[in-house]
Amino acid sequence: MRHDGSGYMALFNCLMVAGAMLTGLTCVAQPYLASEIAVNRADTQRLGDLLDGISKQQGFYFAYNSDALDADRRVDIPYYRGSLVGFLEQLLGPDYVYKESPGYLIIRYAPRLMDLTVHVEQRRGRPLVVEGQVKDASDGTVINQASIYERNVLVSTLSGPTGNFRLSFRRPNETIWLTVSKENYRDTTLALLLPVEVGSKPAARRYWFLPEDDGGRGLEGTALGRFFTNSKQRIQRINLDGFFAYNAYQISFTPGISSQGLFNSQVVNQASLNIVGGHTAGVNGVEVGGLFNVNQRDVRYFQTAGLFNLVGRNVEGVQIAGISNIVVGDVSGIQVSGVSNRSGDVTGMQLSGVFNVAADVRGVQLAGLVNIADSSDYPIGLVNLVKNGRRRVGIGVDGVGMVQLAFRSGGRVLYGLVGVGYNPGGGAERYGLETGLGTRLVTAGILGLDAEVTNRVSTGFKKRTLSQLAMRLLPQLHIGRHWSVAAGPALTYGHPDNEGERSRTARVGLYGGLSYGW
Missing domain, CATH: 2.40.160 (Porin)
Incomplete structure (x- = not known):
């Protein structure tokens, strides 16, 4: 800890260095790693088959990156009885860490450790500022493009070429939980204890880990998704590795100018207002965009935009766009657009001025010209190209x-x-x-x-x-x-x-x- 003698004053009583990965940030109980398992196999088997068998017995799914964990590797575990975490440590070794999310146990390859130093300062009447540097704990080399964030107030940044970073807090809580994440590194957390303000009460917040079960083909699998996802957001997504938070609202002028800053693509909002356009993790309420809305994951209930909506996963509710709705996953509800709708499976209705594209449709497709689907019993259009349908000349x-x-x-x-x-x-x-x-x-x-x-x-x-x-x-x-x-x-x-x-x-x-x- 450094002290600046130029009039800055430290606003914390002590600094606790956790120096270990977060074992889960959800508010629910975490029984998976502590659960007792028994393995008794006389023959070798695929690692993926072994994990699948355990997940079926325990009632959850394993999630992991196939590039970091070889599911085809043959393993020989003749007998084991004990906790799941002990079994995984014996099976995979010390280079892997685990995070729990409802329904999932996420296996992450993280063989390296980080070293974090910080300096906290504030001038009277100005926001609290946290500056620091991120280094590799083993050789002291600086770490570029690590994600540094505070999960309660949703402030985030990336470290620079020298490993340095700077965060500003306008209304900090009594404790600042500063977390650093980087691919192939274990998460590191610092707790900065600030002076207690009488009558202050930190707001409760929900946050969770969700596995990337779309194989990376979601939002960034589309041309518009790649265009509206900048390099910093891609790095943030890789570093945070499935970490998402829930917030009541956000306001964006453009995707780069948002009330949630760089953290916008990791936050699911209840109300989202995008003056020109915005990029968020998802919506669980209402989203309105002047020109466009871009969502990394799911949208629920209502979304409207002047030009287009782009959703990386699923939509549940009503989606309206002046030109086009593009949903990488499935739709349960109604899509309305002036020109086109595109999605996976549809349960409900697609209504467009020109054409609709979907996979399996359990409902109605209504288009001014063309409907395209794998299966659709009720397409209404001049031309309906249904894969399992009928065409006659x-x-x-x-x-x-x-x-x-x-x-x-x-x-x-x-x-x-x-x-x-x-x-x-x-x-x-x-x-x-x-x-x-x-x-x-x-x-x-x-x-x-x-x-x-x-x-x-x-x-x-x-x-x-x-x-x-x-x-x-x-x-x-x-x-x-x-x-x-x-x-x-x-x-x-x-x-x-x-x-x-x-x-x-x-x-x-x-x-x-x-x-x-x-």
């Missing part, structure tokens, strides 16, 4: 002699239709463009029954055009795997759009055709 003729080439595509229940037509009998409206929506009412072996509602605009490319609404009931006969024949009644209603004429016509006719499906 067919030719048909209606009661007025219009010959139409149509493409039908969709899921198990609903499908879209888009087609072009030509009336060889001539007339003022010999060319037609038709769009519509159909549903499969019955599918029974080689027989089926479809119903369609379509709208066709016919024109001769002069003044006269005809808009015609049609409702069809089409019995189907399937011939082999690909071909089918349909024929049935059609009720049409239309009126010509022509100067001085607004007559409306309704007729009952027939529609029939042949189609090829796959």
Whole structure:
């Protein structure tokens, strides 16, 4: 500890150097490492299989980086009975440390130790300042880009090329818990005990460790995610290794100008306001962005942005964007956008002006043009490219002699239709463009029954055009795997759009055709 004789005064009574890794920061009990286990195997086995067997017995999952822990390594543990932590130390050796999170035991490779020196000072009426330096404990070399943070007030920074750092605290608690994290190093914590202010009461805060179970393909697996995640945030994420905190609110002007500073991508907020745009760990309430919102993990309840929302994991609730919603994980709720929605599995609804993209959809996809999904029973769009759905190209003729080439595509229940037509009998409206929506009412072996509602605009490319609404009931006969024949009644209603004429016509006719499906 250094003392500056230029008028600065120390505001702490003592400095306790923990010098060891944090064994967990959650407020829940930590029974995993202390639990008793028994291993009795006469043969060698994969390390990954051994850990999987223990996790199933104990009711939690092991989380680890496959680059740091070889799951394919053969191990021979003929017999062990005792605590889990003793078994892991015997199995892996002294270079690994462990952190507990509800449902997970995180194994982290950390063979090296850090040495931390600090200097605390304050001028009257100014914030408390903590300066220091981070070094390697074994050889004294300085450590660059280590994360230094206070988990209660969510102040954070990175060490510089000389290992030095500086943190400023406007309203410090009675105790400052200063933690230093760096990849391949054990976490080091200092407790700075400040003078007690009568009547002061530190606010409670929730924080936890969450394993990176997306294989690094989450937010940074997208082009926008990489663009809006700067190098300091990437280093912070690696150093903190799954550490996240919960806070009531945050305000950002841009991702780099935030009330939570460099710590913004590690904090889940209940309320988040981003004037231009913001980058946070997640939302558990409401988030509003002037232009965009970027979230490293999950979003719950409500999110809206003028241009786009980008979420690295899952969304639960309502998500609205002027242009696009992009969710790397799954959506449970409603996505609404002016142009496009992209996500994994969807339980609920996707609504967009142009196109939707999803994996498995248990709900409705509604798009102005195209829906794309692995499975979607209720896609509503002109073109629906559903992997396990049905696509048909067919030719048909209606009661007025219009010959139409149509493409039908969709899921198990609903499908879209888009087609072009030509009336060889001539007339003022010999060319037609038709769009519509159909549903499969019955599918029974080689027989089926479809119903369609379509709208066709016919024109001769002069003044006269005809808009015609049609409702069809089409019995189907399937011939082999690909071909089918349909024929049935059609009720049409239309009126010509022509100067001085607004007559409306309704007729009952027939529609029939042949189609090829796959």
